Amino acid sequence: MVYITSWDEFVERSIQLFRADPQSSRYVMKYRHCDGKLVLKVTDNRECLKFKTDQAQDARKMEKLNNIFFTLMTRGPDVDISEVSGKEQSEVQPTKKGRGRKQ
Amino acid sequence: MVGSLAQPTHLPPYFKLRKVSSKSAREREREPSLFAFAMPDPFLNELTSMYERTTERGSVWVTLKRSSMKSKAKRNKMTSAGETIEYRCLVRATDGKKTISTVLSAKDHLRFQASYATILKAHMSALKKRERRDKKKAGDGQTKQEDLKKPPKKSSS
Numbered sequence: 713m714v715y716i717t718s719w720d721e722f723v724e725r726s727i728q729l730f731r732a733d734p735q736s737s738r739y740v741m742k743y744r745h746c747d748g749k750l751v752l753k754v755t756d757n758r759e760c761l762k763f764k765t766d767q768a769q770d771a772r773k774m775e776k777l778n779n780i781f782f783t784l785m786t787r788g789p790d791v792d793i794s795e796v797s798g799k800e801q802s803e804v805q806p807t808k809k810g811r812g813r814k815q
Numbered sequence: 816m817v818g819s820l821a822q823p824t825h826l827p828p829y830f831k832l833r834k835v836s837s838k839s840a841r842e843r844e845r846e847p848s849l850f851a852f853a854m855p856d857p858f859l860n861e862l863t864s865m866y867e868r869t870t871e872r873g874s875v876w877v878t879l880k881r882s883s884m885k886s887k888a889k890r891n892k893m894t895s896a897g898e899t900i901e902y903r904c905l906v907r908a909t910d911g912k913k914t915i916s917t918v919l920s921a922k923d924h925l926r927f928q929a930s931y932a933t934i935l936k937a938h939m940s941a942l943k944k945r946e947r948r949d950k951k952k953a954g955d956g957q958t959k960q961e962d963l964k965k966p967p968k969k970s971s972s
Contacts, residue, residue, distance in 0.1 A: 734902075738880040745870045748941035768942040775932045778879075782928045785881035785904040786921040 726754035858917035866938040
């Protein structure tokens with residue numbers, strides 16, 4: 713069990729891990745209010761990456777990671793990940809298709 | 816604890832051998848739990864009460880996994896037949912005693928992730944807020960995170 717100290721490294725490696733084996737990878741989050749601790753784990757049953765924190769700012773970063781994982785899991789591991797807001801941009805359809813003609 | 820099994824002497828006392836049930840772990844996992852896949856909204860309500868119940872002690876685990884919700888045999892059949900398998904996101908939550916779960920499809924997940932984020936934000940209040948007050952900037956409310964790693968040098972005059 714590897715506890716990773718850098719958030720960015722954790723994100724990078726866990727996304728790679730998931731993409732390598734989307735079928736068996738899972739993302740687990742454990743929260744203990746009494747201890748004020750949050751632990752994140754990403755594993756494919758062979759390799760395990762963990763991240764432990766007690767900081768509120770990491771909870772905010774985790775929310776972004778949650779969104780990334782939700783998208784990866786529902787839409788497929790080959791989905792292009794930009795930032796959370798950027799993900800919806802790829803789905804935006806052109807609003808104006810036809811040009812209004814003045815008669 | 817089953818008395819018929821000889822307890823290992825070389826291991827610490829809490830490693831007690833238990834009679835393994837005849838089902839394998841995989842079979843046990845596939846067994847429908849009490850809440851066999853609730854819809855996302857009741858799941859979120861139940862998750863909220865789980866967080867509320869565990870404020871004094873206990874943990875909440877939330878697991879996200881991609882799943883097609885089909886058995887391996889069926890999946891192989893579908894792949895060989897050339898049908899595309901639709902994958903969904905399985906979300907499970909437990910407080911150690913009770914497990915609840917729900918399944919999200921691509922269109923559900925946007926709405927779910929917004930509600931889920933709200934729940935998490937509301938309940939993860941025990942985490943520490945970073946409030947480093949430098950001696951220099953005693954008046955300021957919050958310092959930037961970069962300052963925490965590199966404390967500003969005092970210009971001595």
